[in-house]
Amino acid sequence: MILGLISQLKRWYAIPYLVLCIAISIQSICHLLGDATFSLSWLGALLAVGPLVLFMSMVYTFPYIRVVRFIATPVVMALLGSVLTVIEMEPLPTFYTLFFGLGGVLVYVFWYTYLDRSDNVLLQKGVQLPDFALATLNGEQLSSSSFVGKKVLWVFFRGNWCPMCQAQLADLAKHYDAFGERGVELVLISPQSPKKSAAQQSRLGVPMPFYVDDNNRAAISLGIVHRHGVPLGMLGYGYDTVLPTVLMTDESGTIIYADLTDNFRIRPRAETIIETLDHLLI
Incomplete structure (x- = not known):
């Protein structure tokens, strides 16, 4: 309360x-x-x-x-x-x-700027990523388990209204090829409408796949929903959003990297994630 x-x-x-x-x-x-x-x-x-x-x-x-x-x-x-x-x-x-x-x-x-975030036992390094549902921008429903067999970078972002999210996505886009060279698939997830995510996708200029978390169902199941997280005046985005979260899973679906920031101004740089991945692959 x-x-x-x-x-x-x-x-x-x-x-x-x-x-x-x-x-x-x-x-x-x-x-x-x-x-x-x-x-x-x-x-x-x-x-x-x-x-x-x-x-x-x-x-x-x-x-x-x-x-x-x-x-x-x-x-x-x-x-x-x-x-x-x-x-x-x-x-x-x-x-x-x-x-x-x-x-x-x-x-x-x-x-x-602090997110009042509590510890999340579901999203710790070494834990199997829980299964959750997503939708493509075309409305196709799929499960996170469908990505098993691939290394995946899961990026949960708040929406186009968030300037820090915009910067985070632009940073990932600059290093898109570097992730591809390492066999990492990017999965960008937000609760905003498919139309808004499609607009963001076109601005980035690289084929990074965007997915929709309808009504924050995935965020709720993972314990990363941010109640009343959309600022007053940001029309068309509802009231609730997702806590900025970056995860990487290996081919078995096990979390090998997790960044659950407690301050929305701080996001992991793509270079830092790549360096961490290279260290894990040694």
């Missing part, structure tokens, strides 16, 4: 918070340019809120993979803005700075 409430709170956080921060940044700029006297408090508010707006805007406009847990620049700028704003202590910009700036960025870095 508590985890469900936390997930719902996170669903309501990202987009509304970003819109508020954009409004505060615009208001701060207007005061800095329009007031007769220069205000350290409004400068502090802009420094505290603006960098996070820029960061989140860049993430959604130019997706890329975060390989570190903590984003230093917005945190440092929020602290600097807080120092400047308390010098004058104008009520409104001081509130903006401390609540939306410093408070907001700390919430984003240390709370929002």
Whole structure:
């Protein structure tokens, strides 16, 4: 119950918070340019809120993979803005700075990006991958057991709305041939519609196969469903999604590699997976 409430709170956080921060940044700029006297408090508010707006805007406009847990620049700028704003202590910009700036960025870095993920005994290295159902983009139903006899990289991603997933898929596409040379078949799975996955497939430019997890049935059976994981405002994707998960199985269907990230900004790079595979094959 508590985890469900936390997930719902996170669903309501990202987009509304970003819109508020954009409004505060615009208001701060207007005061800095329009007031007769220069205000350290409004400068502090802009420094505290603006960098996070820029960061989140860049993430959604130019997706890329975060390989570190903590984003230093917005945190440092929020602290600097807080120092400047308390010098004058104008009520409104001081509130903006401390609540939306410093408070907001700390919430984003240390709370929002974490997935509240528990240990999953079903998806550990050395365990047989449980059987689950999938659908091709054409609607054909199949079982995960149909891939037995092949080395498979299973990539569960949240959907086209997720910039980190976009970056992860683009990274895998760049190394598509390297996986093929090692006899590894890629299986990309998400709960989004076949139409959305087909659009993603065409953008990547390589024949990586996409599959659909209808109503998150596979994610539920594997213990990787993310209740209320789709942010408010992402239309056409429902409410629930899947926790980002990367698994590799050998020809017998045994898991030989597992990455169950607890932070949605952190995904395993394709090069790291390939190096791990090469080490296992020695």
